[in-house]
Amino acid sequence: MKDCTIIGGGPAGLNATLVLGRARRDVVLVDNNDPRNKVTFASHGFVTRDGVSPSEFRQLANQEFNRYPSITTLQDKVVEIIRKAEGFTIKTELGQEWATRKIILATGVKERFPNIPNLRNFYGRSIFNCPYCDGWELRDQPLALFGVVDYTFHTAEILRNWSQDLVIFTNGEELTKNQEEQIKKSNLRVETSPIRLLTGQDGILQKVELENGLVIERVGGFITPELEQATDLGTLLGVKLNETGGHHSDEVGNTKITGLFVAGEASNVYPSQLIIAAASGVETAMAVNVELTHEGVLGSEK
Template sequence: MEFDCAIIGGGPAGLNAALVLGRARRKTILFDNHKPRNAITRVSHGFLTRDGVSPSQFRELAAEELTQYPSIQKEEREIDSISQDGAGFRLVSLSGRALYARKIILATGLIESLPKIDGLANCYGTSIFNCPYCDGWELRDKPLVLLSETSQAYRMAMLLYNWSQDLIVCTNGQDVLTLKQQAALREKGLLVESQPVDFLLADKGRLAAVRFADGSMIRRNGGFVTPVLSQNRPFADILGCKRNENNDMITDAFGRTSVRGVYAAGDTATAAPSQLIIAAAAGSRAAIGVNEDLSEETFA
């Protein structure tokens, strides 16, 4: 079976790409393994007319809208391999089913690794989050903690200062802040704690306090963390898509990668900022790129 486009990933980027291609009357198949990175998130913000929607509700509404277009086929299965086959691509699912597509949109998203701190997993998605644009408003002016073992610690602290100036920056024993950065944070009245975090005290996911290795504690009502992000699937690298110095995929304004016929959208292409509305917009651009390229090939 041959499709105009196969979309790998059923998040906001993949769903919106399918919608645009369906409306363009392109025979499209969308693969979704139902393992979204934001599954733990209760509500999402920053998407006009959908502010406060849960990720699961967003996906359900989107899937329902796609059923209006007969050219869109949605498969709840996972792709195991992709290889170039002539002018198109051969995709094989975990079940062994093979199909062909002229174009591919990679929208598989990212996976995240959190710092190894006892109690963090219980708070994540309830009172500790990773995106201030998504959840900063709900935590405004509260006593917060930033947990970061990465070079993003200083940048995130500067952002969070806009939502709450009662902030302690914890690097969990990692040397990720320069002396100049530490001085700048303290000058703004922010606390900097470099010793390891022993435990996060919480009640049903609601953060109450942070306990450090020396036994000291500080009360907090919520906070943010900077997870380490990596590609969910290796398809882009297997196909030979080039990346920049930040490990983001090199794409043009319409999601075209360095490999002809391969497009990328959402977090798969670039890790930040990670929001529903940005990912959906990227999916739309990639779909337009696919449709325009298919149209040009028809008249070539």
């Protein structure tokens, strides 16, 4: 019987693992090594790790785990969670199975992109989804903004801190009268024609070609994808999603399912930030440790 199983090896899961390992809890971290930010070459906004690649971030975390015999890490995928009278049974894709008192679901979210031809060729190299993460690198450059109109207006306001040269591409979505009025007030350029093609080299955007024949030069940009939970493990256990798409839980990630916690974007989808997810992992791990202590389960002697 493990004290806690952490599912998902992003910043929330990694930090939760570290905190519980240091609390002498017998923990297992299960991760399938398929993070959402794997296309990104550098992560930003995390003090002392600004500019670190996602793969290096994970590697450094796992090196730290080697100090703690209470931590076990598995590269695998959890495919089923079975509720038991005391805790849960975990089953994985590779056929492993074990019992655990608590679970922290830290599987994050996945992105649904608008239908823009060859967008994936540029995503993570010159087109990003977070101005706070990548705006500095594109400062004062001619930028494109893609996505659902209401979201892009908000992003455009924020993005002006880094560049004034912005064009919003709605990819065929027409503006409402209220949106047209908002455009006039904000002095933003908007192109509603569907996008025919994005062109560039080695992942660096150069031009946006529209169906109406316009070709607009841009060197990069941002997109506002829709985010949804990366796994249905939580909902299959009976946890409903909140209005932002995260699992219903209290402020420390405790769900209505006894022993099941959520952390990071499994709990709060927005804002999507590395350091915020990591902090969430700390809070949730501490809550798990307190609950185990109240139940009379003390730390292992490992």
